[in-house]
Amino acid sequence: MKMVQASVADPKKVEHFLMKNEAINAEQLLEKGFVVEIDDAIKGCFVIEPLDQETYWLRQLYMTQEEIIALPLIIESIVHRAQERNIKNIYVHSHQQVVDELLETLEFYPQTAPKPVDKGKLQQGNWWVYAIS
Numbered sequence: 001m002k003m004v005q006a007s008v009a010d011p012k013k014v015e016h017f018l019m020k021n022e023a024i025n026a027e028q029l030l031e032k033g034f035v036v037e038i039d040d041a042i043k044g045c046f047v048i049e050p051l052d053q054e055t056y057w058l059r060q061l062y063m064t065q066e067e068i069i070a071l072p073l074i075i076e077s078i079v080h081r082a083q084e085r086n087i088k089n090i091y092v093h094s095h096q097q098v099v100d101e102l103l104e105t106l107e108f109y110p111q112t113a114p115k116p117v118d119k120g121k122l123q124q125g126n127w128w129v130y131a132i133s
Helices: 010-019 026-033 063-085 097-105
Strands: 002-005 033-040 041-050 055-063 090-096 110-113 126-131
Touching: 002 055, 002 090, 002 110, 010 026, 010 033, 010 041, 026 041, 026 055, 033 063, 033 097, 041 110, 055 063, 063 090, 090 097
Parallel strands: 055 090
Antiparallel strands: 002 033, 033 041, 041 055, 090 126, 110 126
C-alpha cells in the first residue's frame, strides 16, 4: 500500500477511480488529496486540509468496498504523517456509526466542530479529534 498525492498520481488511474466512484469530490481530491494504491490500483483516497499551522481536517476519506478492511491502517498512516509534520490535531467529521466506532477505537475523541469550519454545511454527524503529542 502506498499513498500518493492525487495531483502527481497516474492520471489514467485517477480518472478510472473517479469514474467508478462518483461520490468523491474530484476537485478537492486533485487539489489537496491523496490516493491510496494497493496492488498497483487506486483503491481509496483522502483529502486533508489545514485549518491552521497545527490543526488539520481530514475532510474526505474513501475506500472501495473490497479494501475497506484497510481503513484503520490508512487512518493510522495519516496520523503518522501528521506526526512527522508536527501537526498537533486532526479533526474528522463522521456521519456513519461504523466510522464513529472505528475512530473511537483509534483513540480519536468526540469534539465540537473546529472554529474555522462552517458548521451550517455539516449539520448531521459527529466531530472527532486526534491530539498528537
